[in-house]
Amino acid sequence: MHGPFTRALTGALGLITAAAGQVATAAPVAADSVVVGGRQALIADAPWVVALSSRDRFGGTRAGQFCGGVVVAPTKVLTAAHCLGREALGGEPWEVRDFVVIAGRAALRGQGGQEVGISDTWVNPDYDPTTNSGDLAVLTLASALPQSYVIGVARPGDPAHTPGTDADVYGWGDTTGTGTYPSTLRTARVQVLSDTACERAYPGGFGVRYRSDTMLCAGDPQGGRDACQGDSGGPLVAKGLLVGLVSWGSGCGQAENPGVYTRVSSVLPERI
Structure with missing residues (x-):
């Protein structure tokens, strides 16, 4: 298994951010797999x-x-x-x-x-x-x-953060985890996961540690749906509100390695 990646594209050729083993710190990689296991989305709906x-x-x-x-x-x-x-x-x-x-x-x-x-x-x-x-x-x-x-932002304590809540992630990123990029927007249905599950998936060590104060994670308990390279910065939406931004993860669409998102409610300044 490779280490965590941020889920943005880098370089003039759109190369994936350096993978673990290629960098000393095994930095997280940009996400773009929402679209792993996803479907085409209409911009009118999002x-x-x-x-x-x-x-x-x-x-x-x-x-x-x-x-x-x-x-x-x-x-x-x-x-x-x-x-x-x-x-x-x-x-x-x-x-x-x-x-x-x-x-x-x-x-x-x-x-x-x-x-x-x-x-x-x-x-x-x-x-x-x-x-x-x-x-x-x-x-x-x-x-x-x-x-x-404009979409509204979930505030601290909003039910949209509750584990088990259905959420949708959006992006134009990798749809297979192997560098297959779509030309149109895609979305995938995942679930908000508990902090305990996220901490178990990313305990630290050789990879990046999950931090519940600034992060949340979401995925498909069976695997197969996730964000991936190229999806970084895209929205995770639950109950009609923004709860997360695609940030990092290990692989794409792996049940044991859910996607990790910026917890917008705790990081966004009061005035933007």
């Missing part, structure tokens, strides 16, 4: 899902998509902090001249929707790239999206 894009860095095959994001205010998009790191972007976000958010479009190279520039970025100052704790960033858009694109 208008708050957006793609982060840079064609200069990632090429035009997938319209430059390398991570996901979620609209929480007309000019605010949440994503994973590791999506804005130098390993993913090759520099600072403001140095990527064609960095945009693709909104209102399920098919990355299709028609409709809009591509909106980024006017500012904020990375959680408590984000730890070694443990992936606090893996959250906020993008400020150069122009506002419609209010209808």
